Amino acid sequence: MEKIFEKDLHQWLEHVRIYANNGKVADYIPALANQQPEINAVAYYPIGDEVMKAGQFEYTFTLQSISKVLTLALALVQHGEKAVFSRVGKEPSSDPFYSVAKLEVNTPAKPFNPMINAGALAVTNMIRGRDSEEMVEEILKLVRLLTDDPSITYDEEVAKSEFETAFLNRALCYFMKQHGIITGSVEELLDVYTKQCAININVQKLARIAAVFANDGRDPDTNNPLIPLHVARICKTFMVTCGMYDASGTFAINVGIPAKSGVSGAIMGVLKKNGGIAVFGPALDKKGNSVVGMQLLEKLAEEKRWSMF
Numbered sequence: 617m618e619k620i621f622e623k624d625l626h627q628w629l630e631h632v633r634i635y636a637n638n639g640k641v642a643d644y645i646p647a648l649a650n651q652q653p654e655i656n657a658v659a660y661y662p663i664g665d666e667v668m669k670a671g672q673f674e675y676t677f678t679l680q681s682i683s684k685v686l687t688l689a690l691a692l693v694q695h696g697e698k699a700v701f702s703r704v705g706k707e708p709s710s711d712p713f714y715s716v717a718k719l720e721v722n723t724p725a726k727p728f729n730p731m732i733n734a735g736a737l738a739v740t741n742m743i744r745g746r747d748s749e750e751m752v753e754e755i756l757k758l759v760r761l762l763t764d765d766p767s768i769t770y771d772e773e774v775a776k777s778e779f780e781t782a783f784l785n786r787a788l789c790y791f792m793k794q795h796g797i798i799t800g801s802v803e804e805l806l807d808v809y810t811k812q813c814a815i816n817i818n819v820q821k822l823a824r825i826a827a828v829f830a831n832d833g834r835d836p837d838t839n840n841p842l843i844p845l846h847v848a849r850i851c852k853t854f855m856v857t858c859g860m861y862d863a864s865g866t867f868a869i870n871v872g873i874p875a876k877s878g879v880s881g882a883i884m885g886v887l888k889k890n891g892g893i894a895v896f897g898p899a900l901d902k903k904g905n906s907v908v909g910m911q912l913l914e915k916l917a918e919e920k921r922w923s924m925f
């Protein structure tokens with residue numbers, strides 16, 4: 617792997633920004649439809665060094681599906697592998713993230729993996745808390761720890777907008793509830809899930825989260841353990857096999873690092889023992905990945921020889 621300099625970030629972001637024209641901002645969550653497709657940013661957080669950045673690096677966006685990695689880590693810490701994987705599988709599904717198709721395959725209603733919506737909903741259902749407010753607090757606590765930023769919170773408008781229109785996610789929940797994969801109130805679960813997806817962040821903080829995974833669960837500045845090693849390893853493995861939805865195979869060939877994307881247009885990538893990278897550009901390709909983000913990561917991966925394979 618070759619060294620990354622801030623000028624590389626500027627240069628490649630400038631080079632790939634035009635690709636925003638090839639994508640479309642997500643609009644199935646009404647509040648996301650307002651995002652400006654021309655906004656973009658990148659940050660690289662090297663372990664033990666200063667963050668580097670380019671573009672609109674202060675701009676905040678919501679985590680969306682990237683939050684699935686963090687709730688998975690939290691559920692694994694709280695309940696252990698056996699309990700978590702009794703509710704959700706470990707295999708890629710090759711279907712879009714919102715798909716209901718495979719819920720009837722194998723064990724009834726057990727989602728294939730925690731990176732698709734069904735699986736993430738089953739995982740969030742396990743987070744400890746007496747009510748949805750306490751569950752959201754638990755998730756925020758982890759995000760604040762990993763970003764080293766106690767001010768992290770969620771965007772109320774985005775959360776409300778998704779909550780009011782999450783009919784497909786409600787359907788997934790009711791199907792899973794029928795089969796005992798999830799328990800309790802579906803409305804409360806959706807309240808937690810839409811808030812976790814609406815957590816506000818910028819590329820610098822997201823790159824820090826990725827850097828924790830790159831550092832095997834340890835703080836990239838202090839080396840203090842934040843997530844147990846085996847939990848970080850499981851999360852990174854899911855990022856490789858299912859992190860980029862049904863484009864994960866292509867991404868593994870073209871980029872070759874653990875990564876997770878969200879429909880807000882963000883992607884975080886993990887450079888083992890090296891650092892974390894985060895890219896933002898809200899225009900998405902057909903599979904829901906940021907077009908600018910994908911281009912930027914492909915170019916950097918090729919130039920800097922990132923592939924772990």
Ligand code: GLN
Binds near residue numbers: 680733877904
């Ligand atoms: N909140 C979004 C949803 O459930 C997250 C999906 C995503 O980022 N792919 O639809």
